[in-house]
Amino acid sequence: MEKLSINKLFIIAGVIFFGITNCYSQNESENINTLIEQKIVNQINKLRNLHRKSIEKKRYSIKKKCNSVWYGNTYGGFFVYPDLLDEYSIVYSIGIGCDVSFDMEIIKQHNSRVYGFDPTPKSINWVSRNTLPVQFKFFDFGISKKTGTEVFHLPKNSDYVSGSVFQHANLSEFETVEVRMKSFQDIIWELGHKKIDILKMDIEGSEYDVIDSILNSDVRIDQILIEFHERFFDDGFNKTMDAIKKIEKKGYKLFGISESKEELSFILNLK
Numbered sequence: 001m002e003k004l005s006i007n008k009l010f011i012i013a014g015v016i017f018f019g020i021t022n023c024y025s026q027n028e029s030e031n032i033n034t035l036i037e038q039k040i041v042n043q044i045n046k047l048r049n050l051h052r053k054s055i056e057k058k059r060y061s062i063k064k065k066c067n068s069v070w071y072g073n074t075y076g077g078f079f080v081y082p083d084l085l086d087e088y089s090i091v092y093s094i095g096i097g098c099d100v101s102f103d104m105e106i107i108k109q110h111n112s113r114v115y116g117f118d119p120t121p122k123s124i125n126w127v128s129r130n131t132l133p134v135q136f137k138f139f140d141f142g143i144s145k146k147t148g149t150e151v152f153h154l155p156k157n158s159d160y161v162s163g164s165v166f167q168h169a170n171l172s173e174f175e176t177v178e179v180r181m182k183s184f185q186d187i188i189w190e191l192g193h194k195k196i197d198i199l200k201m202d203i204e205g206s207e208y209d210v211i212d213s214i215l216n217s218d219v220r221i222d223q224i225l226i227e228f229h230e231r232f233f234d235d236g237f238n239k240t241m242d243a244i245k246k247i248e249k250k251g252y253k254l255f256g257i258s259e260s261k262e263e264l265s266f267i268l269n270l271k
Contacts, residue, residue, distance in 0.1 A: 064253035064267060071109075072102030078200060078225040079256025079265040080106075087111040090193055094118075094143050095202035095227075097162055098126040100136070102200065107135045115191065117142060119179035120152060120162065143203065143210050144181035151176050164204035166232055184213045193219060200225040205232045208239045215250045224252060224266045 068079040076099035089112035093103050096118040103114045113135050118124065119142035127138045144150060153164055153171035164171060182190075199214065199221050201207050207226050214221070224247060230236025244254070247266050256265030 062254060062257065063248075064255045064269065066255050066267065068256045068265065071105040073099070075099060076101050076202070077105075077258075078102060078227075078263050079258070080198065080225070081223060081255060081265075081267050082109060084222055085110040085112055085197060089113070089197035090195065091115065091198040091200070092117070092196055093200050095162075095200075095204070096123050096127065096138070097202075098123060100127075100132065103136055104133070106198070107133050111135060112197070113137070115139065117187075119181060120154075121177060121179075141180035141182050142206075143184055143187065143201075144206065145183060145209050145213060147182045147186045149178050150181050152179050162204050164206070164232070166205040184210060184217060188217065188219050195219065196221045198223045198225065202227040205229040208243055211243050211246060215246060220268070222268050225256075225263065226266075227263045229262070 066081050067083055069082050070077050071080045071082075072078060076097070085106070087110065089110060091103070091106050091112050091114045093100075093114055093116045096103075096116045097120070100116070103116060106112050106114055114137070116127070116136060116138045118127075118138075119140060124140045132138070142150075153166070153173065154175045154177060155162065155171055156175075188196075196219055201210075201224075203210075207228060211226075214224075226243075228236075228240045228243070230240045233239055244264070248254075251269050252266035253269045254264060255267050257263075
């Protein structure tokens with residue numbers, strides 16, 4: 001559709017060029033040509049923006065309407081379907097940083113048990129310095145495709161917390177740290193959980209690497225909440241689309257979208 005419209009614009013422009021250049025002097029024709037070229041560029045950009053918006057609308061359309069409530073602050077929150085939660089619920093919060101607003105809201109509203117995971121030194125130190133509810137249990141390792149250690153790139157700005165195995169504009173190429181990681185299978189085996197009510201992930205680009213192991217595990221997960229970091233990758237759009245397709249193929253429906261369009265909430269489509 002976009003290509004056809006652009007072609008039409010060039011055809012129209014050619015006709016205009018031919019007519020105008022025969023009526024005006026060379027300087028006048030050049031000025032008019034420049035003006036028309038700019039208008040064509042503007043129209044092309046408008047078409048491209050409309051195309052992007054149509055993709056965004058299609059990609060982020062709510063598939064299941066339910067009682068969704070925002071838990072946490074603007075920075076670290078997600079939409080949750082609270083009707084399934086109670087004091088016996090198990091919540092995995094993978095990627096803590098220095099913000100437990102989401103986790104505290106879960107505990108405040110439902111008294112659920114929250115298991116937090118983060119391997120970054122600044123997060124580990126922050127958790128150790130703060131008094132948190134007994135319902136919150138913290139583990140100083142992250143999630144990966146396999147158990148072992150990995151090299152994290154640390155933020156260039158020392159005020160920031162989140163590191164990542166993927167080096168990007170906000171992370172240092174040279175300032176790194178070795179951190180502990182575990183596979184999802186090893187985590188659930190150690191903790192002995194057969195069912196997880198909510199699995200929340202904010203893991204700085206690693207979500208694309210671990211989503212398969214999570215979806216293919218034997219553990220039933222009622223809600224999956226993910227912040228997608230497609231901005232870190234040249235093919236980030238395709239990575240996100242592939243991940244969403246995998247999640248939906250396992251029977252999940254998108255029910256919550258943050259204003260930034262980065263935090264997406266999925267619920268198992270129970271019959």
